[in-house]
Amino acid sequence: MEKRAVVLYSGGLDSTTCLAMAKADGFAPYAMSFSYGQRHGFELEVAKANARPLGAVEHLVVDFDLRRMGGSALTDDISVPKEGVGSDIPVTYVPARNTIFLSFALGWAEVLGAFDIYIGVNSLDYSGYPDCRPEFVSAFEALANLATKSGVEGQGHFSIRTPLINMTKAEIIKAGVALGVDYSWTHSCYDPESDGTSCGRCDSCRLRLKGFAEAGLVDPLTYSGR
């Protein structure tokens, strides 16, 4: 049987590249997305439409509501900043988000008999989120092997795979293109128009556009520039 891997897949540029990398690494990818009270559901619609066409064996969407907790521009009614990427941890930070996502991925991996979890975090263009750093990932991997029946019983060793962690956005895009990723199948904007058109001005759009420019490639998406 082909080895399985759980891939955290949002429909965005990084996680779509990760999905292609998991396939290239020889895994049968199981894509996992979250509906967690994001202010717009467009990214999730992109994920639902594209997971299987991109090669996922299954696509599991876990539904929960972070809005009741409060605390982030992505789930509350705080304005998404449009003035550029700063050095502080931004207000778009969602408390414990990647910890929650990886916890669900760990549970699903154990059910699937998988020991590999891909997450498209990045420590260079990482927007200042603490749960995108290598030390966070290492700590979660240590936890995973203590938290689970299959880890404790030694049926395998859980690995949190972060192939993008030391890559620039430009390098990620070039690597994805080399693997055949069509980036028109991805969505990055934090604050899209009602038809899904990206704004081009939020942190996420800015990092994406800078990445394509530095890679010497043209982003296939269109932008409203609003």
Add this chain to the structure above:
Amino acid sequence: MEKRAVVLYSGGLDSTTCLAMAKADGFAPYAMSFSYGQRHGFELEVAKANARPLGAVEHLVVDFDLRRMGGSALTDDISVPKEGVGSDIPVTYVPARNTIFLSFALGWAEVLGAFDIYIGVNSLDYSGYPDCRPEFVSAFEALANLATKSGVEGQGHFSIRTPLINMTKAEIIKAGVALGVDYSWTHSCYDPESDGTSCGRCDSCRLRLKGFAEAGLVDPLTYSGR
């Protein structure tokens, strides 16, 4: 302002004792429960009814569905074992459950400005779950301080508090009674009757009854003995 703590609270004997201990430790307790596709909702109803009367400032129920993942007698249609507590990790094990629960607690703690999270895990009467052991708890605490804005920025140090971890069930019950806990306000059974009456034969009922017997106390619940 009184210091806040998040208390993982299921409505069961252990977590109800934990809630009383958090109060006794001087914290304003914020109770957190999960609706995760448990086969019966009675424990959650007990939690909803009793959290505030027991002193919780707020009670947040996070809703998600582990059934879609499969893998446990508590959420699937596997029979709950009634033949006594064995030495292996039992089929009632839910993959990554405490990791998922603590991740949500961490997110809520960060929103609340709390740095203390109570979880009523127990490494003696622990039914063989890997995510109830001290080494799991230490690994999560390390993760918490790397995963969060408030941990990384040094606004405080997250502590995962496990006051029950080295206590027998009898000691837990005696400690709770000393703090004024009325155990008729708790529910433990994995497989209750439709009116909520406990079976008395599942692992959870057996551990509870053994605890009361060893404490020399009478369990205020009634049991069907089915």
